[in-house]
Amino acid sequence: MKLEYQIRSFEDVFKQYDGVLPLHRFLFTYFKQHKQMGSSDRRWATRYLYSYFRLGQALKKEKQLLRLAIADFLCNQTESLVINEYLPQFKEQMLLPVQAKLKLIEDAFPKFKLTDVFSFGAELSEGIDLTEFLQSFFIQPDLFLRIKPAHHQKIFDLLVAAEVAVREISDQTLALPNGTKLEKLLPEDQYYQVQDLSSQKTGEFFAPKTYDYWWDCCAASGGKSLLLHDMEPKIELLVSDVRENSLHNLDERFQAAGIKKYHKKVLDLLQNNEQDLHDYEFDGIILDAPCTGSGTWGRTPEMLVHFDAHRIDYFSKLQKGIAERVVKYLKPGKPLIYITCSVFKKENEDVIAHLTGNLPLTLESMQSITGYSDKADTMFVARLIKKD
Numbered sequence: 001m002k003l004e005y006q007i008r009s010f011e012d013v014f015k016q017y018d019g020v021l022p023l024h025r026f027l028f029t030y031f032k033q034h035k036q037m038g039s040s041d042r043r044w045a046t047r048y049l050y051s052y053f054r055l056g057q058a059l060k061k062e063k064q065l066l067r068l069a070i071a072d073f074l075c076n077q078t079e080s081l082v083i084n085e086y087l088p089q090f091k092e093q094m095l096l097p098v099q100a101k102l103k104l105i106e107d108a109f110p111k112f113k114l115t116d117v118f119s120f121g122a123e124l125s126e127g128i129d130l131t132e133f134l135q136s137f138f139i140q141p142d143l144f145l146r147i148k149p150a151h152h153q154k155i156f157d158l159l160v161a162a163e164v165a166v167r168e169i170s171d172q173t174l175a176l177p178n179g180t181k182l183e184k185l186l187p188e189d190q191y192y193q194v195q196d197l198s199s200q201k202t203g204e205f206f207a208p209k210t211y212d213y214w215w216d217c218c219a220a221s222g223g224k225s226l227l228l229h230d231m232e233p234k235i236e237l238l239v240s241d242v243r244e245n246s247l248h249n250l251d252e253r254f255q256a257a258g259i260k261k262y263h264k265k266v267l268d269l270l271q272n273n274e275q276d277l278h279d280y281e282f283d284g285i286i287l288d289a290p291c292t293g294s295g296t297w298g299r300t301p302e303m304l305v306h307f308d309a310h311r312i313d314y315f316s317k318l319q320k321g322i323a324e325r326v327v328k329y330l331k332p333g334k335p336l337i338y339i340t341c342s343v344f345k346k347e348n349e350d351v352i353a354h355l356t357g358n359l360p361l362t363l364e365s366m367q368s369i370t371g372y373s374d375k376a377d378t379m380f381v382a383r384l385i386k387k388d
Contacts, residue, residue: 003081007065009041010048019306023049048082049302051075054137056117056304059109070109074101074138098138118304120294123312125348125380127368133343136372141298142167142175144197144376145182146227151191158186173200175375178299190256195223197376198295198369202339205365205383208232212283215240217269217326222250224286224339229259238280240267269322281331289319291340291347295371295378316346320354327359332388336361340380343368348380360387 017026027049031042048068055071062070069086079091090104105112114134115121121130147155149171156174159166162185167175175197186192206228208214212235216225219239229237241247244266254262267273292315297303323338330336338355340347348368355361366382 003085005041006044006048006081009037009045010052010068011064013045013049014052017049017302019302022300023053023302024300044080047076047080048072053301053305054117056137056301057119058114058116059112060116061111062109070105070112074098074105075140098135102135102138118297120309120312120344123344123346125343125345125368128343128370128378129372133370133372133378136298136375137301137304139298139375140178141371141377142197142375143178143180143182144169144195144200145174145176145192146195146200146230147172147174147192148230155186155192169197169374173197190258193223193226193253193257195227196296196371196379197374198371198379199223199341199377200227201369202337202379202381203227203231205335205337205381206231206284206286207335208235208284210234212236213281214238214284214286215280215282215326215329216286216288217267218288218290218322219250220246220288222253224288225250225262226253226257226259228286229257236261236263238263238265238282240265240269242266242268269325270318273325277329280329282329283331283334284337285326285330285335286337286339287323287326288339289315289322289347289351291315291319291342292344293341294343295341295380298372298377312344312346315342316351319347319351323351323355324359327355327361327386330386332386334386335364336384336386338382338384341377342380343378348382352382352384355384361385362387 013030027046031037051072052068054075055067059067066086069082072080073083073087073090077094079094084091093104117134117137124130152171156166164180165177169175208228208231210232214228214235215238217240219225219241222239225237225239239250239262247264247266265276267276292311327336342348352363352366356363361384364383364385369379369381371377
């Protein structure tokens, strides 16, 4: 009876989810509207949904509940009623690594193809190992903290005392299980920032200098700006975004971090902003471009099912348009830092080729930051220099 209830809960939520909202936001609203569901019901429905979407397009012709059992087996190390019912032969194999589990599924279901999980393999940027990338979809990414070195030991000790399975990546970075309730465990967040490991690594391309004037032109809630400021606190900083509510979130994060001196503008970078920016010249521009977010689908696996491939071309055109409008405000000899959290070549290398072919920019370096080996996102970053 308990299994039937779990299945019914999963199916009810699945039928209502259309992919428009991120799954976590949809579930928040759904559970609020269905208060009869207890905490255990919500937890199992969430686990089953995220597991199911991680299977992507694989074994599409199999029955839904068998696909759910296969996905749940691949994604988790604790058994479930669905696994016990539909894959009882595997319930003693829950602790195997993902690679071994995949081999079991491939042997038991010859039509299973790992490449069906993510059906855009031909679109990948260079430097991304397709097999490792595909396997990573069955592993929950970690939660990463960027910490000021002076507070590293204090934060680490608090997490250990709370019996959190924390990993030390460096004197500035800790990795925690996703879903860790930081607000209940740590002091004020002025001592740390939640920032993915790959996002932190983009800072290696910044190289700001004292008293530089930098523009974070698609700042969103300010993660890259906070990283830049920590690297060089004496820079002058302009942050902008088309979404005013994102800049409100940025204000809150800056206030918590003790940053008071910065400039802020709401700008649509596809429009003519000469009236707002006509006398501005920057020593560096960070363009953390709008993108498909395909390098973060390990956190939002619903996109493996609901993503429309036409969006790749849409974002590629958008990225080129924004870059063309911002580079005019960059001083000669200074860097444009182009960043995406996409794995698609059309949003990465192809955009860089367009920029260097059509704008006064030369490529200094570029890299796919492959986070899948660290339970992190995969990102792309390039450093371009404006010609004199």
